[in-house]
Amino acid sequence: MAKNSLTLESVRHSLIRQEDSIIFSLIERAHFPINSPTYSQSYVSNSIPAFSGSLLRFVVKETEAPLAKAGRYANPEEHPFFPEDLPPSVVPPHNFAKFLHPPAASININQDIWDTYINKLLQLFVAPGDDGNYASTAASDLVCLQALSRRIHYGKLVAEVKFRESPQEYEPAIRAKDRDTLMKLLTFEKVEEAVMKRVAKKAMMFGQEVTLNNDGNHGKYKVDPSVVSRLYGDWIMPLTKHVEVEYLLRRLD
Numbered sequence: 572m573a574k575n576s577l578t579l580e581s582v583r584h585s586l587i588r589q590e591d592s593i594i595f596s597l598i599e600r601a602h603f604p605i606n607s608p609t610y611s612q613s614y615v616s617n618s619i620p621a622f623s624g625s626l627l628r629f630v631v632k633e634t635e636a637p638l639a640k641a642g643r644y645a646n647p648e649e650h651p652f653f654p655e656d657l658p659p660s661v662v663p664p665h666n667f668a669k670f671l672h673p674p675a676a677s678i679n680i681n682q683d684i685w686d687t688y689i690n691k692l693l694q695l696f697v698a699p700g701d702d703g704n705y706a707s708t709a710a711s712d713l714v715c716l717q718a719l720s721r722r723i724h725y726g727k728l729v730a731e732v733k734f735r736e737s738p739q740e741y742e743p744a745i746r747a748k749d750r751d752t753l754m755k756l757l758t759f760e761k762v763e764e765a766v767m768k769r770v771a772k773k774a775m776m777f778g779q780e781v782t783l784n785n786d787g788n789h790g791k792y793k794v795d796p797s798v799v800s801r802l803y804g805d806w807i808m809p810l811t812k813h814v815e816v817e818y819l820l821r822r823l824d
């Protein structure tokens with residue numbers, strides 16, 4: 572769909588589709604135990620030349636460089652975790668629709684997403700333990716982080732649609748830099764309840780054991796549906812709303 576014809580319904584539709592990517596990425600990550608050396612600085616500290624940080628940091632940084640060259644971050648819907656020192660794109664520029672207000676480009680909350688994912692979310696949906704598969708674990712984390720980042724920063728588009736639909740409602744709170752009123756204006760509790768129910772249902776459907784005679788599941792899922800619901804209610808939607816507020820605060824600049 573052309574970006575200038577986005578509506579609240581169409582951006583919500585995209586958020587619903589992105590639920591599938593997020594839930595599948597969580598299921599893939601939950602296939603490995605926590606594998607904590609993946610996140611510890613000491614595990615790789617003396618082995619990777621000219622690098623300090625965890626294996627996950629190494630994998631994400633090293634993956635973002637070729638993606639930047641391939642033009643990924645020229646798309647306003649994509650946000651790198653390590654924007655410093657990224658190489659420029661080497662591909663012919665694509666003329667992305669200019670739907671967002673230009674200051675949107677300065678909003679990147681990937682550091683918060685990174686910290687939340689590692690320190691709060693992982694232990695909620697991943698089993699304890701260590702099977703030594705640290706590189707594969709980091710590769711799965713990368714997919715989760717990218718899916719979460721895309722969804723959460725999609726809040727910029729949601730906020731733009733809401734602003735265009737009723738600027739007169741938002742403008743006074745933007746001018747007054749009133750975050751609380753903006754948060755109230757953009758919150759739809761019924762929609763949030765529906766999101767939490769739908770993601771639990773999707774986690775049941777996508778995470779069941781499929782057998783030929785329908786006897787394999789016994790109420791066990793690859794990720795706990797109630798945890799997926801909680802991840803959305805406690806972290807993913809609040810971070811999306813945080814992006815929406817940050818965007819709206821810059822909307823009249």
Ligand SMILES: O=C(O)C(=O)C[C@]1(C(=O)O)C=C[C@@H](O)C=C1
Nearest residue numbers: 729757758759760762763808811
């Ligand atoms: O659908 C919206 O209106 C959104 O802003 C998205 C979202 C979400 O993150 O899913 C966030 C805030 C609303 O309260 C409801 C849902």
